[in-house]
Amino acid sequence: MMPTITTFEQSPDRGRGMARDMPVRWALEEVDCPYRVRFVSFHAMKEAPHRALHPFGQIPTFEEGGLVLFESGAIVWHIAERHEGLLPRDEAARARAVAWMFAAVSTLEPSIVEREIATYLERDESWYEQRLPAVEGRIRSRLADLSDRLAEADWLDGGFSAGDLLMIQVLRRLGGSGLLGAFPNLSAYVARGEARPAFRRAYDAQRADYLRNAAAGQAARQ
């Protein structure tokens, strides 16, 4: 049964693969699972029909038969449970990969999102410049720890796993901040993820969707 995911009709990242459908598309590509995409407008996202799928009125959602899921981390976990290739079979190695999945979305990502909130919502506030160094300091401290742990390895714990997939996607959100540049092994780690054929296919698909929807929106306005 082919799953359907939802994503932004008009992604605020303009097709740069930063939205949270990206890790889900990437995971589906890694396991060679075809999927359908349904686009949701910012308005429809907050209405009852979409909220029945996603209690927080966000994207992505994942529908497969009678199953409805939200939370990109959980969707990636579900895909990894159902298919070979994203979580090791060995029970201990599997648990460690899940630890990296949680680390990505609950230890690294919140500090990165804190900076995005500051940049998008507080840029015109009097305190913005004064507060930013502390916000970036919290990100740097996490990155330094992650860089120490990764060291010279290709991936966080043995072979590529769903933990790497989520971590690399979270680190990609730092693009343009200049913060990753101080950690060459992390920059190389992100590049290694982005070079995977499944990442490229997922990236190209979301970009093509963005461009198609943008063109359709423009045509409709003319």
Place this chain on the structure above:
Amino acid sequence: MMPTITTFEQSPDRGRGMARDMPVRWALEEVDCPYRVRFVSFHAMKEAPHRALHPFGQIPTFEEGGLVLFESGAIVWHIAERHEGLLPRDEAARARAVAWMFAAVSTLEPSIVEREIATYLERDESWYEQRLPAVEGRIRSRLADLSDRLAEADWLDGGFSAGDLLMIQVLRRLGGSGLLGAFPNLSAYVARGEARPAFRRAYDAQRADYLRNAAAGQAARQ
């Protein structure tokens, strides 16, 4: 094999069960799994031996035979995988419970931690009072969505699960903020979790540990 968890030698919450060992203790109690506790000082937490267990120099860690885990969400997931009672057997229901686990630590908790950071680190800044309403507005918006979804149910999706355990633990961090009071069904949900015998045992254990360590520290200083 009895697992060993680490926690604060002197918990900054003064034994109120807010630290991240609490959900792990609670999960272990729910499945009737005895465990050992090793205490770690703030200094030792950042040194190489502890960092070998926890890359970010935090608590808790979980050791069981040769397995070492970090991230409270992942430790709770591992406990739930290994024992009956915290995740439904049905594959779809299991995936939905995991979605609530991720929602707790990556959708709810970051907004709550953002408020804690403001309160602890920015209280003396000139912008503190001006910025707080926006921070609390982000929490309220998540709580309103969660309250709508929970409605009159006892738990988030059928029977009590690891998703409820993590969500209730995250909501407990709002204690004293007054933010939960506007959502009576969420307050009742937290109280329902806190009334579980396994929660009480976990709470009492961490509190006894805190008091014993505090007394020992005082005796050592005299």
